[in-house]
Structure formats: structure tokens, C-alpha cells
Amino acid sequence: MAKDTQYRSLIQGFLESAQRFPARPALVVNDQSFTYEELRGRAARIAAAILLQEEQPFPLAAVLAQRSIAAYSGILGILSAGKGYVPLNPKFPVERTRRMLQLSGCKVLIVGSEALDHLPALLSDVDQTLTVILPDGDDSGALAADFPRHRFVVSHQMQARGDSSPLPEVRPGATAYLLFTSGSTGIPKGVPISQANVRSYVQYTCDRYQVHERDRFSQMFDLTFDLSVHDMFVCWERGACLYSVPERSVMAPAKFIRDHQLTMWFSVPSVPAALTKMRLLQPGSFPSLRYSLFCGEPLTALHAGLWQEAAANSVLENLYGPTETTIAISQYRWDRQRSPEECLNGIVPIGSVFEGQQARVVDADGRAVACGEAGELCLSGTQVSSGYLNNPEKTREQFVQLPGTGTTTWYRTGDLVKQDASGCLLYLGRIDHQVKIHGNRVELQEIEAALRQVSSAQQAIAIAWPVNNGSADGIVAFLSGLQRVDEQSVLEGCRTLLPSYMVPKRICLIDDWPLNANGKIDRKKLQEMLQGRQV
Amino acid sequence: MTISEQELISLVVGWVKTNHRGKGNGAVEIREDTDLIASGLLDSFALIDLILYLETRTFCEIDLTDVDPREFCVVKDLCKIALKNHKNHQADGEFNAQPNRGNVLAASPEV
Numbered sequence: 001m002a003k004d005t006q007y008r009s010l011i012q013g014f015l016e017s018a019q020r021f022p023a024r025p026a027l028v029v030n031d032q033s034f035t036y037e038e039l040r041g042r043a044a045r046i047a048a049a050i051l052l053q054e055e056q057p058f059p060l061a062a063v064l065a066q067r068s069i070a071a072y073s074g075i076l077g078i079l080s081a082g083k084g085y086v087p088l089n090p091k092f093p094v095e096r097t098r099r100m101l102q103l104s105g106c107k108v109l110i111v112g113s114e115a116l117d118h119l120p121a122l123l124s125d126v127d128q129t130l131t132v133i134l135p136d137g138d139d140s141g142a143l144a145a146d147f148p149r150h151r152f153v154v155s156h157q158m159q160a161r162g163d164s165s166p167l168p169e170v171r172p173g174a175t176a177y178l179l180f181t182s183g184s185t186g187i188p189k190g191v192p193i194s195q196a197n198v199r200s201y202v203q204y205t206c207d208r209y210q211v212h213e214r215d216r217f218s219q220m221f222d223l224t225f226d227l228s229v230h231d232m233f234v235c236w237e238r239g240a241c242l243y244s245v246p247e248r249s250v251m252a253p254a255k256f257i258r259d260h261q262l263t264m265w266f267s268v269p270s271v272p273a274a275l276t277k278m279r280l281l282q283p284g285s286f287p288s289l290r291y292s293l294f295c296g297e298p299l300t301a302l303h304a305g306l307w308q309e310a311a312a313n314s315v316l317e318n319l320y321g322p323t324e325t326t327i328a329i330s331q332y333r334w335d336r337q338r339s340p341e342e343c344l345n346g347i348v349p350i351g352s353v354f355e356g357q358q359a360r361v362v363d364a365d366g367r368a369v370a371c372g373e374a375g376e377l378c379l380s381g382t383q384v385s386s387g388y389l390n391n392p393e394k395t396r397e398q399f400v401q402l403p404g405t406g407t408t409t410w411y412r413t414g415d416l417v418k419q420d421a422s423g424c425l426l427y428l429g430r431i432d433h434q435v436k437i438h439g440n441r442v443e444l445q446e447i448e449a450a451l452r453q454v455s456s457a458q459q460a461i462a463i464a465w466p467v468n469n470g471s472a473d474g475i476v477a478f479l480s481g482l483q484r485v486d487e488q489s490v491l492e493g494c495r496t497l498l499p500s501y502m503v504p505k506r507i508c509l510i511d512d513w514p515l516n517a518n519g520k521i522d523r524k525k526l527q528e529m530l531q532g533r534q535v
Numbered sequence: 536m537t538i539s540e541q542e543l544i545s546l547v548v549g550w551v552k553t554n555h556r557g558k559g560n561g562a563v564e565i566r567e568d569t570d571l572i573a574s575g576l577l578d579s580f581a582l583i584d585l586i587l588y589l590e591t592r593t594f595c596e597i598d599l600t601d602v603d604p605r606e607f608c609v610v611k612d613l614c615k616i617a618l619k620n621h622k623n624h625q626a627d628g629e630f631n632a633q634p635n636r637g638n639v640l641a642a643s644p645e646v
Binding site: 251252255277280282501505 | 586587
């Protein structure tokens with residue numbers, strides 16, 4: 001047997017926990033609790049249904065569901081079948097979901113009942129013929145009649161695989177999950193993360209946080225956000241229980257944390273910011289937490305300090321990592337005394353990369369800059385993806401070799417950082433037009449492409465606004481070449497193409513663009529105009 | 536100055552129609568018994584913006600410390616909570632200046 005066939009795949013952690021702790025709770029979602037044995041059983045039935053479709057081998061299967069039992073068991077079922085999973089978000093416009101489904105090439109789609117409303121529009125437009133698995137469904141008669149070119153499998157048609165069935169062979173280079181990030185050309189970019197990439201992360205993180213079966217994890221992130229992978233697989237690796245936070249509790253999770261005595265918290269920094277606005281981040285609020293992790297956007301010293309007081313028994317860490325480097329790749333541990341002085345511009349450092357990963361801060365030519373100088377952060381190591389799905393040009397741009405580092409492949413993050421004398425990385429901003437909105441990565445050009453598509457504007461510029469401490473609350477759009485604009489019509493058009501966080505909150509018409517010294521549209525000036533309310 | 540529950544509901548409906556996150560081209564359907572989160576009209580961050588907007592319009596803070604989130608996602612329930620706080624403040628003689636909410640988003644058309 002080849003060595004790599006003995007590799008421990010992502011699903012094995014869950015399956016081993018299911019063997020060790022069959023009766024322990026694995027998941028609480030929508031007020032329902034599922035043991036490891038129950039969840040494994042559901043996943044096994046979905047895996048069997050997937051494998052029955054395999055006339056020819058295929059690497060990926062998609063799941064259109066949102067933090068439901070169908071979503072979690074669907075992901076586990078796909079991995080149990082030896083495939084990688086592609087999460088699709090029912091909150092996204094159908095057109096965007098269709099595009100992701102087509103780019104992924106998936107021919108099997110698992111759909112939760114919460115996403116059924118989206119199915120007809122998706123099925124009528126998608127190019128490929130699909131097998132649609134409905135784990136919550138009893139009858140697919142109407143769908144089968146309306147969409148005869150697709151196949152449907154409902155719950156009573158799903159048979160359990162025998163417990164003795166061997167797991168399909170999974171190689172370390174096989175895709176564990178495929179996520180899409182905002183693309184500057186207007187088309188989302190697929191980022192395949194391999195089994196080896198994510199296994200490296202899960203192992204390191206479980207050890208670092210000494211995760212055990214009595215832990216209770218929060219699950220705040222949409223499944224299309226890679227931080228959800230941490231929630232699920234770090235939790236299940238050690239037999240802990242995952243608590244899916246209902247959307248309505250996301251902004252007021254204090255009661256949820258208390259009710260469920262959570263021990264592991266993971267969210268974007270926008271959550272403590274929101275709690276602070278609502279005066280809900282009070283000292284001593286979350287005594288059960290033993291770890292508080294934040295990732296996805298800059299964490300302010302103010303919110304780190306307030307959260308630390310609220311979760312006084314917890315260790316607070318700021319994590320950092322682009323999707324391409326698997327969930328998170330660097331960490332900074334908050335210290336009540338020392339950290340406020342180590343922050344730069346009120347932003348908590350992103351710290352140092354995980355053991356086994358490498359960071360380099362480089363200039364425009366890819367050469368390492370001196371300590372303390374600003375440069376682009378480049379990353380390499382076992383967590384770094386090998387490139388974008390079917391996009392060699394973009395892969396060549398972002399996955400590069402650096403002078404003096406041999407054949408090592410480095411991912412250019414586009415993040416501007418500097419490193420202090422101790423090696424601690426400090427985040428300064430972006431070198432391009434990417435912004436973060438509540439932790440979601442957004443290419444402004446993608447919004448501009450949508451604006452041009454839905455209006456007859458000659459030119460469209462999207463500005464992140466307002467920006468507080470390096471993180472944006474929303475988007476304001478500027479359009480030119482129009483006498484007048486029906487703002488609501490343009491915004492409605494955008495809603496059919498973009499996820500809600502990318503839809504502008506406001507449209508401004510402009511006749512003359514402010515230009516910078518190079519003759520390009522001066523985005524900073526547009527921000528100043530918003531600041532001064534000149535538009 | 537007092538504000539009625541109906542006026543508050545109208546404010547909420549108006550705000551949601553301008554700032555909703557729903558998909559599609561149809562007109563926004565919103566009634567007093569609409570659950571703003573379950574309907575997909577608002578996400579949790581937009582709901583905060585709405586609550587902060589109500590605070591600026593009622594001139595008092597809305598205390599959600601002990602409120603179950605299920606209770607402030609429905610239009611009329613949210614308005615009742617806001618109104619309760621509003622009346623309490625008036626009774627306490629705490630009718631102060633507008634709360635400091637510098638970055639309320641798109642609270643009014645001219646923002």
C-alpha cells in the first residue's frame with residue numbers, strides 16, 4: 001500500500017470520536033441535540049447515497065444548506081464518501097450559487113429544507129445534470145416532474161452503509177473543501193483546500209487549545225466562510241459538542257453563551273463591536289469561556305480589552321489567515337498588561353505564524369524588507385493551498401517563488417504588514433482594493449462590475465464606508481454618466497447578483513471624478529467627500 | 536414628546552424598506568408581525584443598525600440585556616420593547632439628548 005493512502009483524512013477525527021463517545025452530544029442545532037452516533041448515522045446514509053451515484057469517480061459534492069442538521073450531516077456525509085465538500089449559501093442570490101455550482105463541476109447536490117425555495121430557480125438554470133439529495137425530504141414528485149433531467153433522492157431512499165464498510169481511500173492532496181472568495185473580475189474565485197492543508201491546521205489547533213470532549217464550541221460562521229471549518233472539525237476531532245448559534249442570536253450571543261455554558265468562542269471582531277454598541281459587553285458576562293478567538297478582520301485593542309473583561313477566565317487570541325492558507329495561520333495572545341502597548345494604531349497584532357508555517361515580509365520585487373519596514377506578507381507551509389480552481393493565471397500571480405528561498409511556493413496575501421524586533425507581525429492594511437465587511441472578504445471591483453451590469457452607468461466605483469479601525473460597515477457606490485438614477489432599482493438589481501453584505505447601502509451620482517496625480521480615480525478623495533458629506 | 540407604537544412601527548417599516556438585505560426585485564413585504572431575521576429582510580448586523588436608529592428616534596437606550604433574541608426580531612415586539620424603554624425614561628425624567636450613535640448607517644435619506 002502506498003504511504004499516502006494511510007494518511008489520516010479530515011473525517012477520521014469525527015469518526016474516531018463517534019467510536020469513542022457514541023452517546024455524547026456532537027451537535028446542538030435549532031434546539032435539537034444529536035449524539036455522535038446519531039450524527040454518524042445520518043452522515044453514513046448520505047455517504048451511501050452519494051456513492052451510489054458514482055458511475056464515474058468525481059472529487060466534489062455540494063451542499064446547499066444553512067447551519068441545519070442537513071448541512072452538518074451533509075458535509076460529514078460528503079467527506080465520508082471520500083469527496084471534498086462545496087458549501088453553497090441559501091442567503092446568496094441564486095445566480096451566484098448557480099455560478100459556484102457550475103465552476104465546481106459538482107454533479108451531486110445535498111439540499112436542506114431551509115434552501116428548498118431556492119431549488120427551482122437553481123435547477124432550471126444550471127448547466128450540468130444533478131443528483132439532488134434531500135435528507136429532510138419525503139417526496140420529490142413535484143420536483144421530479146418539473147425537472148426531469150435531474151435525479152432526486154429523498155430520505156426513505158437513503159440506505160445506511162454497513163459499519164464495516166471501509167472508508168474510501170483519500171489522498172493528502174485531495175480537496176477537502178472548496179470555497180469561493182470574491183473575485184476582482186466579477187467572478188468568484190474557487191480556493192481548493194487539500195486534506196493535508198486542513199489536517200495540518202486541525203492537528204495544530206487541537207493541541208494548542210488542548211481541546212477535549214467536555215468542550216462546547218460556538219458555531220457562528222456561515223458554512224461558506226472557512227472559519228466554520230475550525231468550529232466543526234476542531235470540535236469533532238476531540239469529541240466536543242458544537243452549538244450552532246441561531247442567526248437572531250449572532251448580535252446578542254450573551255444569553256446563548258450563558259444558556260449553553262460555551263467554553264470555546266470563535267467569531268469575527270464585528271461581534272464584540274456590535275455588543276459594545278448595544279452595551280451588552282459587560283465585565284464577567286461570559287465566565288464559562290476558556291478560549292476566545294477572533295479572526296477575519298482587524299481586532300481593535302478596545303474590543304479585545306472589553307471582551308477580555310467579559311470573558312475573564314478565557315485566553316483571548318487574535319488569529320489571522322486568508323482562505324488560501326486554511327482558516328488561520330498566525331496568532332497573537334492578548335495580555336492585559338503588555339498588549340495595549342504592542343498594538344499599532346489601536347489594532348491588535350496578528351502575531352507569529354503557527355509552528356511549521358513560514359512568513360516573509362517583502363518589497364515589490366519580492367525581497368525581504370528590514371525589520372520594522374512595511375511590506376507585503378507572504379506565507380508558505382503545509383497550510384498553504386496550491387492555487388485557484390481552474391485559474392492558472394491568477395494562481396501564477398498569487399502563488400510565487402521569492403528570491404533566495406529556492407523552490408518554495410509563497411502565497412502573496414496582499415496584506416501590508418511590518419514585523420517588530422521580536423518577529424511579531426503588525427497589520428497595516430491592504431495593498432489593493434480588497435476590503436473586509438463584517439469579516440467577509442470583498443473585492444470592490446466585483447461590486448463595480450455588478451453596478452455596471454444593473455445600471456447604464458459609464459463608470460462605477462464602490463467605496464468601503466464607513467470604515468472604523470480598519471474594518472468597513474458597508475459600501476457606498478458612485479456612478480457616472482447618468483442624468484438621474486433610480487436608486488432602489490439599482491440596489492434591487494445588485495441584490496440579485498451579490499450577497500447582502502456586498503450590496504451598496506447608498507448610490508451617489510457624480511459628474512466629475514476626482515483624479516490623483518497618476519490620472520486615476522482618487523478613491524481616497526471619494527472617501528473624504530463622504531466624510532465631509534459633500535455628496 | 537411621546538411616540539405611539541404605530542408611529543414606531545411605521546418608522547421600522549420605512550427603515551427596513553430602505554435598508555433591507557432581501558433578494559429579488561419584488562416590493563418588500565413587511566408587516567407588524569414580520570420576523571425581520573427569519574424573513575431574510577435583515578441580517579443580525581442590520582438589525583443592530585435598526586435598533587440604534589430607533590434609539591436615535593425615541594431618544595432613549597433600548598436595553599436588551601435580559602431579552603430573548605426571539606423577542607426583538609418581530610417588528611411589533613421590537614417596537615414594544617423600544618416603547619417600554621421610552622416610557623420608562625420619560626417617567627424617570629431622563630429625557631436626554633440623542634444617544635451618541637455616530638455611525639448609524641443610512642438612518643435617513645440624506646446620510
